[in-house]
Amino acid sequence: MSTNNVSITLQNTEDARPIVEAITADNPDATVHHYPAMVKIDCPGHLTISAESVGERLGRDWDPQELHLSVISLSGNIDEDDDHFDLSWN
Amino acid sequence: MAVTALKPGYTGQNLDAVENFGPNQLVYLHWEKHLMFCAALAFPFPPEMPFGAIVGEVLPQFYGPHPDFEKIDWSTVRWTLDGEDFVPDLEASIGSQGVGHKSMLRFWTPGLDGLGDSGA
Amino acid sequence: MAKKIPLKRKYEMMTRGLAWDTTYQDMDDVYPYDKFEGIKIHDWDAWEDPFRLTQDAYWKYQAEKERKLYAVIDSFAQNNGQLGLSDARYLGALKLFLTGVSPLEYQAHRHFAHLARNIRGTGAQVAAQMQSIDELRHAQTQIHAISHYNKYFDGLHDFTHMHDRVWYLSVPKSFFDDAVSAGPFEFFTAISFSFEYVLTNLLFVPFMSGAAYNGDLATVTFGFSAQSDESRHMTLGLEVIKFLLEQDEANVPIIQHWIDKWFWRGHRLLSLVGMMMDYMLPKKIMSWKDAWEMYFEEQGGALFEDLARYGIRPPMHAEQANNEKHRISHEVWAIFYQYTHAAGFHTWDIDDEHKAWLSAEYPDTFDKYYRPRLDLWKQMAADGNRYYNMALPQLCQVCQIPMGFTEPDDPTTICFRSREYQGDRYHFCSDGCQYIFDHEPEKYIQAWLPVHQIFQGNCGGAEIPDVLNWYHLNLGVDNMAYEGSAEEKIWNDWMATRRVGAART
Ligand SMILES: [Fe+2]
Ligand SMILES: [Fe+2]
Numbered sequence: 090m091s092t093n094n095v096s097i098t099l100q101n102t103e104d105a106r107p108i109v110e111a112i113t114a115d116n117p118d119a120t121v122h123h124y125p126a127m128v129k130i131d132c133p134g135h136l137t138i139s140a141e142s143v144g145e146r147l148g149r150d151w152d153p154q155e156l157h158l159s160v161i162s163l164s165g166n167i168d169e170d171d172d173h174f175d176l177s178w179n
Numbered sequence: 180m181a182v183t184a185l186k187p188g189y190t191g192q193n194l195d196a197v198e199n200f201g202p203n204q205l206v207y208l209h210w211e212k213h214l215m216f217c218a219a220l221a222f223p224f225p226p227e228m229p230f231g232a233i234v235g236e237v238l239p240q241f242y243g244p245h246p247d248f249e250k251i252d253w254s255t256v257r258w259t260l261d262g263e264d265f266v267p268d269l270e271a272s273i274g275s276q277g278v279g280h281k282s283m284l285r286f287w288t289p290g291l292d293g294l295g296d297s298g299a
Numbered sequence: 300m301a302k303k304i305p306l307k308r309k310y311e312m313m314t315r316g317l318a319w320d321t322t323y324q325d326m327d328d329v330y331p332y333d334k335f336e337g338i339k340i341h342d343w344d345a346w347e348d349p350f351r352l353t354q355d356a357y358w359k360y361q362a363e364k365e366r367k368l369y370a371v372i373d374s375f376a377q378n379n380g381q382l383g384l385s386d387a388r389y390l391g392a393l394k395l396f397l398t399g400v401s402p403l404e405y406q407a408h409r410h411f412a413h414l415a416r417n418i419r420g421t422g423a424q425v426a427a428q429m430q431s432i433d434e435l436r437h438a439q440t441q442i443h444a445i446s447h448y449n450k451y452f453d454g455l456h457d458f459t460h461m462h463d464r465v466w467y468l469s470v471p472k473s474f475f476d477d478a479v480s481a482g483p484f485e486f487f488t489a490i491s492f493s494f495e496y497v498l499t500n501l502l503f504v505p506f507m508s509g510a511a512y513n514g515d516l517a518t519v520t521f522g523f524s525a526q527s528d529e530s531r532h533m534t535l536g537l538e539v540i541k542f543l544l545e546q547d548e549a550n551v552p553i554i555q556h557w558i559d560k561w562f563w564r565g566h567r568l569l570s571l572v573g574m575m576m577d578y579m580l581p582k583k584i585m586s587w588k589d590a591w592e593m594y595f596e597e598q599g600g601a602l603f604e605d606l607a608r609y610g611i612r613p614p615m616h617a618e619q620a621n622n623e624k625h626r627i628s629h630e631v632w633a634i635f636y637q638y639t640h641a642a643g644f645h646t647w648d649i650d651d652e653h654k655a656w657l658s659a660e661y662p663d664t665f666d667k668y669y670r671p672r673l674d675l676w677k678q679m680a681a682d683g684n685r686y687y688n689m690a691l692p693q694l695c696q697v698c699q700i701p702m703g704f705t706e707p708d709d710p711t712t713i714c715f716r717s718r719e720y721q722g723d724r725y726h727f728c729s730d731g732c733q734y735i736f737d738h739e740p741e742k743y744i745q746a747w748l749p750v751h752q753i754f755q756g757n758c759g760g761a762e763i764p765d766v767l768n769w770y771h772l773n774l775g776v777d778n779m780a781y782e783g784s785a786e787e788k789i790w791n792d793w794m795a796t797r798r799v800g801a802a803r804t
């Protein structure tokens with residue numbers, strides 16, 4: 090598997106905050122870059138967003154499709170299902 | 180294949196054929212190493228125009244604002260026409276010495292390489 | 300409560316589950332456009348949207364995005380948000396964006412509707428339908444921004460008319476015309492993959508973040524709202540490419556050529572964005588060079604390593620594009636600085652602080668090549684002789700930008716390339732543009748080049764004021780030097796009033 094960075098950029102909003110928190114907790118290799126109005130997260134090879142982990146921070150069920158409200162940009166191959174949203178390079 | 184088209188045999192039309200420019204043809208001029216002028220310049224010139232009108236009228240009008248312009252020694256200027264070395268005849272018409280439609284004339288002024296030799 | 304249908308199953312039901320093959324009419328007659336490019340598809344069902352977005356969820360999330368967006372736009376309008384801008388110079392970047400890009404959103408809307416009807420795979424049809432609606436939404440929200448800014452500032456009063464006529468707007472216009480006049484798979488490769496996946500980050504992300512930094516809440520909000528759709532479009536772009544490459548080996552060279560072509564088309568188009576980032580944002584977010592390194596060299600590099608397994612290599616002229624990252628923003632600014640009298644926005648002289656920033660960001664090129672001319676222009680303006688180039692520039696036959704780009708190995712020499720085709724000469728700004736012409740000369744000989752059209756007498760007259768009339772631009776109001784402009788005056792007046800107001804409270 091490649092170790093090139095995958096990347097996700099989210100808006101700097103309330104909706105996105107628990108997602109960013111879940112990503113940093115669940116992906117120890119992730120690096121978070123802050124810019125005006127946005128947050129870019131890079132991670133070597135693979136990055137996962139767990140619906141359960143975001144849900145715990147939010148105090149309710151979280152559907153990975155809610156990501157559509159916050160995401161600005163992506164880099165990597167996507168794998169999405171009911172419980173996760175993953176990015177990876179082969 | 181000159182184009183990928185749904186209809187076999189499709190052809191396009193050149194919007195800039197010389198006939199579309201009335202009595203003129205397009206000529207491009209460029210003074211090398213003086214990128215204060217961001218790009219080559221385009222002109223509609225009649226082919227009968229003497230080359231001397233380019234040197235005597237057009238260039239001073241449009242390149243005159245550069246401080247190097249008045250320092251040019253025209254006897255040392257090197258020209259190319261459409262990529263080939265070229266020695267213009269100032270008396271003869273541009274058309275008679277091979278300056279055609281959409282020809283490119285570039286000239287170099289030895290010793291003058293722009294503001295502080297920056298090429299600009 | 301009914302049990303929730305798993306995502307994968309729902310996606311299947313809402314795409315392939317809704318489709319049928321025609322029997323009264325031959326499928327090739329119903330879908331006449333998806334074969335002539337030579338692309339071979341054996342199994343349309345292999346097409347999968349990785350987001351697995353279905354219409355029901357689509358409307359739910361889009362409605363939510365719109366609610367949020369218009370709340371911000373309304374409050375921006377109510378509270379005179381335009382007064383919170385960092386400086387009125389910022390508007391130059393915004394005007395270029397709104398007149399250059401917003402009409403493309405509408406073009407994208409139309410063409411994705413066309414694809415939704417004319418591609419025979421259901422997954423692809425559904426994705427194209429959604430994207431068509433997204434792009435219409437982008438056009439609408441940007442027109443709302445135009446409408447707001449048009450109340451206070453110059454140059455935005457007739458953007459659709461201008462898009463069809465103004466010389467530099469022919470750059471984005473012809474870019475998109477090129478794409479929509481190609482077949483469906485080239486369009487996908489051009490717009491969904493090469494532009495949206497590979498390059499659009501460079502347009503929207505640093506630019507919108509820059510808008511935020513410069514106090515333009517309206518733009519950052521419509522920009523990020525659009526960009527949240529964009530990440531779906533990007534994903535579609537990558538998906539299309541992988542799908543086409545997996546379907547048949549014969550597709551690989553066709554796709555590679557399109558990637559080579561559209562990477563270069565996009566790179567040239569984005570040189571305008573480079574100028575906005577380096578020269579037109581009063582508060583800078585990152586240099587064009589840094590953005591290029593982050594989004595093309597790093598992210599694009601990872602992408603093309605990933606695609607190598609299909610036999611795809613990085614775009615043919617990628618090295619040249621990397622090489623140009625030190626130059627193009629400066630080269631394009633030089634064009635707009637000296638032709639601002641024919642544009643719909645102002646340009647200005649660069650102050651010392653800004654020059655110091657450029658020098659730090661571009662240590663290899665700025666002081667050596669670009670500072671001297673900026674200094675001269677500033678001096679000329681101080682002497683009451685602000686420099687305007689009164690001749691018209693030579694344009695590239697393909698990208699239609701004035702031929703201001705330089706040789707790969709020499710930033711002081713313009714890159715001239717030319718070809719003869721059927722007895723006529725054509726000129727190009729680069730090896731990339733020449734390569735594009737060489738593959739389809741019958742297409743590019745038809746280019747409507749603004750400078751040549753003016754000389755043919757098709758643009759209202761021979762003098763600049765005639766042409767500007769024909770553009771619907773107001774000479775000396777919408778354009779020319781920012782210093783001394785009506786826009787500068789009104790801005791300074793507003794700021795003075797605000798300072799007085801602030802002192803009172
Ligand atoms: Fe869009
Ligand atoms: Fe899009």
Ligand SMILES: [Zn+2]
Binds near residue numbers: 567695
């Ligand atoms: Zn070009």
